Amino acid sequence: FPVGDTQKVLSEAIKDSVPVADIFYAFSALKNLGLQVDNAKVTSALTEALKKDDSPQSAGYGFFVASQLTGDTKKIFDSIEDVVAQADEVDDKYLQFEGGLYTTALVVDGAYKLAAKEKKAPTMSDDKVVKFANYFLSRKHVHQLRAAYQLVSVIKTLTDNQFHIPVAITLASPVAVTSSSPNVKVQVTNLLGGSIGSLTVTADSAKHISSEAIVLSKKPFTSKDSSTYELNFMQAKPVRGFYKIIISAKPSKEDKKLLGLTGAEVEVKVTTQVSIENVEIGVADKDQTTAARTTKVQYPGKASTVFEADYHQKIIVKFQLKDKADGTKMSAHQTFLKLTNQKTNQEIIFVADAASNKFDLDIGSSAGQFGHLSGKYSMELIIGDAVIENPFSWALGEVNLNFPEGQTPKDKGLDRYAKKPEIKHLFREPEKRPAAVVSTVFTFLVLAPVLILVLLWMKIGVNVSNFPMSLSAVGFHLCLAAIFGLYYLYWVELNMFQTVRYLGLLALPTFIFGNRLLSGIASKRKGEKKV
Template identity: 30%
Template structure:
């Protein structure tokens, strides 16, 4: 029971620390290995070009695209889609996206035909998705070819058509016939507008660009926030075919925002903490198991990694458990969301406080040193005021100049839970038997907790048992563990557990046996003594047998309750049972073999008599049919009779009743058929003889 209590309290303490503050780690090797498991082609290809692009794009961002060679089979699908006149703008968009990664060999004439079709599609577009796919495909063709003269014929007109679908809250409609506004559609609209700006032959009206920027600010007014500082967008539209979650919606907005910011000038006035919060949202997801979610996460982080507004920097720790005893260093990494090195900066420990109910500042304004080899910041050692326990360390990243402040988003402060462990000193441990009347010590023995102990004590119901010890931290402060229990286990396996109280450094418990006789069920005899002292920050937690005490308790009264039934070990219920040995009774005596053979001969006598009777009666074969067909049925009938007789013999020697009846059923049907045929022939022959 003590072991289970230790495990429960450690788990509870660890969970409470995890909820105190969230630690966001940038993309690491675990993501790269997981990507190869999530994106697994079937027979050398994926289900569609959309899935192929998402897989290739994710692997390209993570730098493991060379481990998945799809160029031979996929380029064939790309060429077929681009050359087909029935391909939709959406099909062309994903085919061109895949071509941008694989660099397939596409003829220039194919691009010319696609450009003409897409220009026509842009002019006739009536929905946001039509604009998005057609304009996106044209932009990809311009990027993948040397056609610098590829432009939209009426870029501003197209831009006004897209802007007409915007709403006052920064969201967009999918079409003019759809009154519902969507956050997901806002991301698509921003990407489409970015494509229009890239394909415009002349500079777009800046007042229109400013209006779109204002729409972006309104959209960010509806952003939602978690308690850990992560920001995200959620879809409000209900009447849509596909239910979109926060990950898909936020990913759409991030792609649209970064694409629009890349083709415009001027500031956006977006707070850096919101950009950093978006990065925290994607990093807080962990490693998605779904391919679409994996792509949305990695692609969005790649967009944030290279966006023009503010690149988020992530402060992370390789581990959050430090040991005072081992004098471990606190290491901190500051990287981009994809793990790239951060620019020159300063990391400060602003303050540290105990994560208890009361916030007590322990350390203030301590600058961390930079190690160029490990590319991380570190504290030389745990600050001396920080003793064993759990704390919240608050760090701040400071960039070196004001220009970098606008390029990078570091956040105001980052709270990280730190778990400080150490060896706890256990001093002045002793156990004693006291006299109940005067409290004088009758027997007292020193204990070496953490070492070997074999204490043997004896007491009666008029005496007391006292156990005491002191716990101090490596810095000499009083230490109160999460659990301190004393357990007495009777030789009948009945256990009693008591909580050891404390006053400052000293822990003490006194058991008055006179008041515990009912609790002990008046059971005299040997009681094993076991002490449990444990805590998540205590490196030398102990579960130790101290020895035993012989208790002499009075006889129980008549109506005294007995000890409870011992709990059943669950392993004994499902474990192997005792082997069952069975001896069969001795077989009955059988008659001698000669007598059995003689009885068999007597059973054959009637059959022999039957044969002799046939010979005496003069059996002949004159009535045996002469024609081939009747003769055949006659022979088959005789063979059936012989088979029945043989079946009787087999039943006597080997077969059981059920098997015999089954075989006899088949033979009966057979005999009925052939017997009917031969008897019909004999009856017909007899009728002819009589008529003649």
């Protein structure tokens, strides 16, 4: 467009009958192109449009437009509180609007830009500002370009404005805390990761999540640089598990704009190394008539003998896990016994009783999982947990399993994912025909009425004077005879599909000739009646 036409088109697009979004885009285009804007017209149109649509997204567009107008926008500014009240709270930690990231960022960003114009803090409580900031920082993945732009814009606004500066206290070290890596590091920054000055950072408390035991309180962090702080968490001698640390920060010079300095939470886990002791492997009868024959094995060694077990027996594996840090007994969330057939490499995995650290494997009841396949199996113990630093897989030994011979499947049948044989459809073999004498007699009996009819015609005479010698009459009777001939061929030679195909070809001319023949006969009879 020429400049004059652009000015006209965009100005005419701003009216109270259009959505707020259209006013926003037209107004933004005029501003970005450096064209003249009728502030009074925009203010009037925007006010009326917001009365018709008070959704958060429309309000966000309205805040942006109002922040760049020169007229009175106090009424729009006063609506910020009502719009913010529509936000949904999630987990007592986040605030967001129904429209998602784009709408939430649009409203908050627009509200602060309008507040800067009005030179008044937006009517938004400190707690809500912090929850909005938590929501923005939690958005690790953004799928829309406009949402990504608006997210960056609102974070920049919350980092540099005259009213509120949310503080981000985040974990800067690995989640796992160990004796070799005992320090917990946190960063205290603005939302863009910039320093907010000298601070005193304190761990108000650290609570074991499962037992709720408090392991420390009011422990100061040591400053490493302008935004990173460190605490030796292992000095509190925490037991293994997950912990929630409550952190507060206090600036050396009071700044009322800083929000979120107290009650920040980070989660860490204390891991430990484990040892496995008192390992026993044995075979016992299911009915416990005889004591189990067990063999002790020392980690990481392997049983020297091959165990023998059949479907009347069970395999017993017992062990103890100990925390190397304090020597206490413990259990692991992931404790498995894997048996692998040395011939087919088939793996069968069983889960231990976590409370007792014991496997009690009934061979007979588990035969289906083994595919009833006898042979030598290697036994492997697998131990792992979120708080175990040294998970391991230990080859315990070998066991020879014996199943009933009649139930042993073929080797290929063991692989349930193997390619199955192709299914081919075959028609049923035709039944054996009766003796020729039977069919001959039956044929004679079927043709006997025709022979009798011919003999009677010869005796009493045949009147064919009414037979119309026309193309339709001859064609109809020839087609009818062909159909009867087709039936005969079906009986002696053709199959059903061939017969239906040929019958379809004969049906059309038979219908046409028959229809014309009957029409001709009807017309002839009608003419005779008139005479």
